Amino acid sequence: MSYVTKSPWIIHYDGSSCNGCDIEVLACLTPMYDVERFGIINTGNPKHADIFLVTGSVNEQNKEVVKQIYEQMPSPKVVVAIGICANSGGIFKECYNVLGGVDQVIPVDVYVPGCAARPEAIIDGVVKGLSVLSEKRKGGSVNE
Amino acid sequence: MELILFLIIFPLVAAIALLLVKADAGRDAVVAVASLVIAGVSIFLFIQYFDVGHEPFDFESEAVGYAMAAIEACLAVVIIVLGIKYKKYLASVLAAIQAPIMIWFEFSIGHGIPVESNIYVDKLSLIMILIIGVIGTLICVYSLPYMKDFQHHHQGEKDRRPWFFFLMFLFLAAMFGIVVSNNLLWMYFFWEITTLCSFFLIGYTKTEEAIRNSFRALVMNLLGGIGFVLAIVFMGIVFGTVELDTILNYSSMSQYSFMVGIPVALLAFAGITKAAQMPFNSWLLGAMVAPTPTSALLHSSTMVKAGVFLIIKLSPALGFNIAGIMVMMVGGITFLMASLAAISQSNAKRVLAYSTVANLGLIVACGGVGTYGAVWAGVMLIIFHAITKSLLFLCVGTAEHNIGSRDIEDMDGLFERMPRLAAFMMIGIAGMFLAPFGMLISKWATMTAFVESNNIILVMLICFGSAATLFYWAKWLGKMSAIMSGRENIQTGVHRGEWSVLGTLTAMTVLICLLFPMVSSTSVVPYIDVVFKSAHAGLLSDIDMRIMWAMLALVVLLTTFFFGRTKKKIVPIYMAGVNAGDNLTFRGAMEKDVTVSLRNWYMEKYFGEAKMNAIGGISSAAVIVVIFSIIIGVVLMMGGVLNG
Amino acid sequence: MVKIIVLVAAYLIFAPIVGGFLAGLDRVITARMQGRVGPPVIQPFYDVFKLMEKEAITVNKTQDFYVMCFLIFIVVTGGLFFAGQNLLLIIFSLTLASVFLVVAAYSSNSPYAQIGAERELLQAMAYEPMVLMMAVAFFLYTGSFEVSAIIAHEKMAFLPLVGIFLGYLFILTIKFRKSPFDLSMSHHGHQELVKGLTTEISGKSLALIEIAHWYENIFLLGFIFLFFANGTQAGIIAGVIVCLAAYFLEIFIDNSFARMKWQFALNSSWIVATALGFANLAVLYVPVVLNMLIGITG
Numbered sequence A: 001m002s003y004v005t006k007s008p009w010i011i012h013y014d015g016s017s018c019n020g021c022d023i024e025v026l027a028c029l030t031p032m033y034d035v036e037r038f039g040i041i042n043t044g045n046p047k048h049a050d051i052f053l054v055t056g057s058v059n060e061q062n063k064e065v066v067k068q069i070y071e072q073m074p075s076p077k078v079v080v081a082i083g084i085c086a087n088s089g090g091i092f093k094e095c096y097n098v099l100g101g102v103d104q105v106i107p108v109d110v111y112v113p114g115c116a117a118r119p120e121a122i123i124d125g126v127v128k129g130l131s132v133l134s135e136k137r138k139g140g141s142v143n144e
Numbered sequence B: 001m002e003l004i005l006f007l008i009i010f011p012l013v014a015a016i017a018l019l020l021v022k023a024d025a026g027r028d029a030v031v032a033v034a035s036l037v038i039a040g041v042s043i044f045l046f047i048q049y050f051d052v053g054h055e056p057f058d059f060e061s062e063a064v065g066y067a068m069a070a071i072e073a074c075l076a077v078v079i080i081v082l083g084i085k086y087k088k089y090l091a092s093v094l095a096a097i098q099a100p101i102m103i104w105f106e107f108s109i110g111h112g113i114p115v116e117s118n119i120y121v122d123k124l125s126l127i128m129i130l131i132i133g134v135i136g137t138l139i140c141v142y143s144l145p146y147m148k149d150f151q152h153h154h155q156g157e158k159d160r161r162p163w164f165f166f167l168m169f170l171f172l173a174a175m176f177g178i179v180v181s182n183n184l185l186w187m188y189f190f191w192e193i194t195t196l197c198s199f200f201l202i203g204y205t206k207t208e209e210a211i212r213n214s215f216r217a218l219v220m221n222l223l224g225g226i227g228f229v230l231a232i233v234f235m236g237i238v239f240g241t242v243e244l245d246t247i248l249n250y251s252s253m254s255q256y257s258f259m260v261g262i263p264v265a266l267l268a269f270a271g272i273t274k275a276a277q278m279p280f281n282s283w284l285l286g287a288m289v290a291p292t293p294t295s296a297l298l299h300s301s302t303m304v305k306a307g308v309f310l311i312i313k314l315s316p317a318l319g320f321n322i323a324g325i326m327v328m329m330v331g332g333i334t335f336l337m338a339s340l341a342a343i344s345q346s347n348a349k350r351v352l353a354y355s356t357v358a359n360l361g362l363i364v365a366c367g368g369v370g371t372y373g374a375v376w377a378g379v380m381l382i383i384f385h386a387i388t389k390s391l392l393f394l395c396v397g398t399a400e401h402n403i404g405s406r407d408i409e410d411m412d413g414l415f416e417r418m419p420r421l422a423a424f425m426m427i428g429i430a431g432m433f434l435a436p437f438g439m440l441i442s443k444w445a446t447m448t449a450f451v452e453s454n455n456i457i458l459v460m461l462i463c464f465g466s467a468a469t470l471f472y473w474a475k476w477l478g479k480m481s482a483i484m485s486g487r488e489n490i491q492t493g494v495h496r497g498e499w500s501v502l503g504t505l506t507a508m509t510v511l512i513c514l515l516f517p518m519v520s521s522t523s524v525v526p527y528i529d530v531v532f533k534s535a536h537a538g539l540l541s542d543i544d545m546r547i548m549w550a551m552l553a554l555v556v557l558l559t560t561f562f563f564g565r566t567k568k569k570i571v572p573i574y575m576a577g578v579n580a581g582d583n584l585t586f587r588g589a590m591e592k593d594v595t596v597s598l599r600n601w602y603m604e605k606y607f608g609e610a611k612m613n614a615i616g617g618i619s620s621a622a623v624i625v626v627i628f629s630i631i632i633g634v635v636l637m638m639g640g641v642l643n644g
Numbered sequence C: 001m002v003k004i005i006v007l008v009a010a011y012l013i014f015a016p017i018v019g020g021f022l023a024g025l026d027r028v029i030t031a032r033m034q035g036r037v038g039p040p041v042i043q044p045f046y047d048v049f050k051l052m053e054k055e056a057i058t059v060n061k062t063q064d065f066y067v068m069c070f071l072i073f074i075v076v077t078g079g080l081f082f083a084g085q086n087l088l089l090i091i092f093s094l095t096l097a098s099v100f101l102v103v104a105a106y107s108s109n110s111p112y113a114q115i116g117a118e119r120e121l122l123q124a125m126a127y128e129p130m131v132l133m134m135a136v137a138f139f140l141y142t143g144s145f146e147v148s149a150i151i152a153h154e155k156m157a158f159l160p161l162v163g164i165f166l167g168y169l170f171i172l173t174i175k176f177r178k179s180p181f182d183l184s185m186s187h188h189g190h191q192e193l194v195k196g197l198t199t200e201i202s203g204k205s206l207a208l209i210e211i212a213h214w215y216e217n218i219f220l221l222g223f224i225f226l227f228f229a230n231g232t233q234a235g236i237i238a239g240v241i242v243c244l245a246a247y248f249l250e251i252f253i254d255n256s257f258a259r260m261k262w263q264f265a266l267n268s269s270w271i272v273a274t275a276l277g278f279a280n281l282a283v284l285y286v287p288v289v290l291n292m293l294i295g296i297t298g
Helices: A020-027 A063-072 A083-088 A119-138 B002-020 B024-048 B062-085 B089-108 B123-153 B161-180 B184-202 B208-239 B244-251 B254-274 B282-289 B292-301 B304-317 B322-343 B348-369 B372-403 B419-433 B438-452 B456-481 B496-532 B542-562 B609-643 C002-033 C043-053 C063-082 C087-107 C111-142 C147-152 C162-175 C203-226 C233-256 C262-297
Strands: A009-014 A051-055 A078-082 A098-100 A110-112 B055-057 B119-121 B585-587 B593-595
Touching: A009 A020, A009 A063, A020 A051, A020 A078, A020 A083, A020 A119, A051 A063, A051 A083, A051 A119, A078 A083, A078 A119, A083 A110, A110 A119, B002 B024, B002 B119, B002 B161, B024 B123, B024 B161, B062 B089, B062 B184, B062 B208, B089 B208, B119 B123, B119 B161, B123 B161, B123 B292, B123 B304, B123 B372, B123 B496, B161 B184, B161 B292, B161 B304, B184 B208, B184 B254, B184 B282, B184 B292, B184 B304, B208 B244, B208 B254, B208 B282, B244 B254, B244 B304, B254 B304, B254 B322, B254 B348, B254 B609, B282 B292, B282 B348, B292 B304, B292 B348, B292 B372, B304 B322, B304 B348, B304 B372, B304 B496, B322 B348, B322 B456, B322 B609, B348 B372, B348 B438, B348 B456, B372 B419, B372 B438, B372 B496, B419 B438, B419 B456, B419 B496, B438 B456, B438 B496, B438 C087, B438 C111, B456 C087, B456 C111, B456 C262, B496 B542, B542 C063, B542 C087, C002 C043, C002 C063, C002 C203, C002 C233, C043 C203, C063 C087, C063 C203, C087 C111, C087 C147, C087 C203, C111 C147, C111 C162, C111 C262, C147 C203, C162 C203, C162 C233, C162 C262, C203 C233
Parallel strands: A009 A051, A051 A078, A078 A110
Antiparallel strands: B055 B119, B585 B593
């Protein structure tokens, strides 16, 4: 058993979301859903985080930021794309500055669909991410 | 005894030689040889009298006394003329008050007073001789390359280096004089020479600011000088003595207790001005305009140390009496307020200056409390402070010449640019405030002594002052430790002479902490045992000293084996995902690169210099005024009783 | 001697266990106060073990050294406390450890870490006077700075030192990094400082800091114990109960306050230290001064 599944710390980044998914992410922390039950903490710091939650699509402005945050997380790490925009670009896909989903710039491990994604779905996505984490840990694939 | 006289006369000879030698090579040779001789003789003297403890010397004085009076008169004339020339009339007036009284006393009463021993040596003066002889000369050696650079930076100005080195060595001679004089007339003579030397050294660059500050130093020290003169006159008339040990003996006799307090308070006042205690601290701050070796000399081994030396010397006559309360309160207030003021300073030399003022305050307060433990702590503080502070000043001097600024904020990334210098500085800073280094050990003893002396105000002052000390040193230490990659290493330009002095001082900072139980038991404790005529067990216990020792060993070992040896992958710092890659710039709005600049906190609103100086100055001035009013009042009353 | 060795060994082994357990309890109680379920009580241990498993990265070659020294000197400080050494020595040793942590943060030259370090120093400046005064008060009451002598003193120090006790409780909020004074490294994400002091510290090094805090919390509570120890069983029981109550109180304070500005931290702690500390010390000094006056006049 890997301890990484017992204590997943999260960093949440808002790409160019409409803030719908962001509110749902924060809702997960509230007494209603209480993700701390699983040891999940929202750290806000890539150097402490194990799971990268991205909401919203990636655009020309923020693609470097998304890349850098991902690079600054110590392995093992997983990326969870939250909401349809983060999955594929959603309704913004055709915008002149939008590149598309998060997978355009960094490898994504779990896709959570929805507009906005429901808290239950987000938690489910994170839990799925945990199994990926423990696999990565087991495989010793420190750098993918 | 010949050696002691040699120590006073030899630096004087060297000084005159330096005044005459104009060539660089000649100066280098004279300074090097003279420093070696002085340091060697100081160490030899220390060893020679190591077992003796206390020894007064009988020394024929008539001619010397008159010569001194003549020189004093000449110096007074110099001050008066200079004061008029630069329109600083206050200095002229003070000199014109002081010198006639002294000369009148010398010729009317002074020479009729029998003097048993003019000079003496005891453990405390041996310690001081060692500090002056070793650290003072190290600073002189350091000055050689430094002043070459200085002259290089100030091209086109007249080369006044012969004058500079003349003053430095004269200073050493006068300091040796102060610490071995038992005859207060002699001590006063040397005392005035240090005042004048510092005046010329501060005014060395002859800029407007330098002249203004040098006169401020002069005026304040002349004020103290008047206190000194009055003390001598009072002692001569009332007690018929001008000897320090006699008056200290009188202080332990109950029938004299109040009357002795008067000259003691006056002498302590002189010590307070010389030790730059509030409200007289501004002269030491102003002294920062001088070249850095001057500041190092004034702050660490000479000048201000003369002030605290006198107060420590007087400590058996202090304690809970009128003079003692004045001294301890002034010291305590100065410690707190100067420590707070240091927080608001970003100029490294000013931080050092305030820290000096604060630490001197602590020593002065120790002298004022005047118990066994307090005096022990005070002497230890003198020793540790001399070494560490000279190291720090010289480090700042070298940094200034290489990075072109003495501002702490400009020392960004010094650890990459001048790694060795930064390491020396960090050791120096740690030495000033952290366990298990010397200053902290002394502060610990100081605290214990204050608590035992039952002075609650002093305890409060030291509690808050220590907190401020922690803040301003640690933020500087942090600045030094910051790693900024990609900075060019520029320390190759530092002269070898500077490195050797800095290295020696750094080694001494660490070594003295390892050796301090020995220093304490062989030098300090015997001195205090003699002075207080008792052995006392209230100091730091053996086990505490051993723990400190073990902690120091732990720090040294950890640093040797683990510092900088990580095998981990080095990654860029977090800058909200927009680190441009070099850890120093980030991509800001509109794709523009913005350079990051990090600044320490100075909390100007809270701890602004002007405010702290005003509060500290007014409260200590109030203490001094109240105490002297009481003294004058009582004297007048007694006069009335006697006349009526 | 044997007793000292046993105590120190017990501290070295059990302090991280008890400290980690208390930290877990803190998170559960906090969650309950907020109407949540919260993590398992051994969550802090999971966190530390996980951090140990993470990739080894650092921002420069020196930071890990400072972090290691922080842990070592925290442990040394605690060891000195449980060995019954001098209170002032313990406080100075604690200061040394804290400075190592601050320097670790500074060494990264990261904006967030530097502000955290700066605030940490400010907090240290805020609490230092009160801590020193506590040591002085114990000395005045029991006649010794030695922890062993203070514990062996037959009278309970709590009532005569009640002002000091309250003052210490106040600054304990700072030391435990609780709201309203969690200025330098907040446990709550998404704030202007990111993680302050520890922003650049990750993986094993961060785990070391967590463990150091567990060690630290235990002897910080030990200071509270000193107020009640009087050499009897009852004293020990009272001490432990009050330690736990104080810990609970700090959690309660944490959840009842928003974070304040640094000005408030400095002002309030110095005012508390001056008012409570000074008043209490003054009361302790009364008999001493009276004796002295009698000595002088008689």
